[in-house]
Amino acid sequence: MKYLCMIFQDEEQVKAMSQSAYDEIMNEVFAYREELRQSGHYITSSPLQPLSEAMTVQVRGGNVSVTDGPFLETREQIGGFYLIEARDLNEALRLVEKMPPARIGTIEVRALSDYGPR
Helix, strand or coil: CEEEEEEEECHHHHHHCCHHHHHHHHHHHHHHHHHHHHHCCEEEEEECCCHHHCEEEEEECCEEEEEECCCCCCCCEEEEEEEEECCCHHHHHHHHCCCHHHHCCEEEEEECCCCCCC
């Protein structure tokens, strides 16, 4: 099964990190990504641009609303993601608990729905 692992983090907390602390965790991120790749669990991953670059789109009753930033008011925002392959949820959770961003944020894990070919 494929699992989307959404990394929630406090953007201000990340900005406040020293350069050496940030570099250290990023080196761990790159090393763990390679570990996932070597084990066959890795599909893709990416950080996201800062909230200042985000836009939110809603369509209600045919009217389009486009606003700056995230829709929800929350301290943590989605900062990036991993898309992984795992046998089941238990294996996915074991893989996610080793992800370095889990130490400075929260990772939500969701299986992808398979609608099959259309």
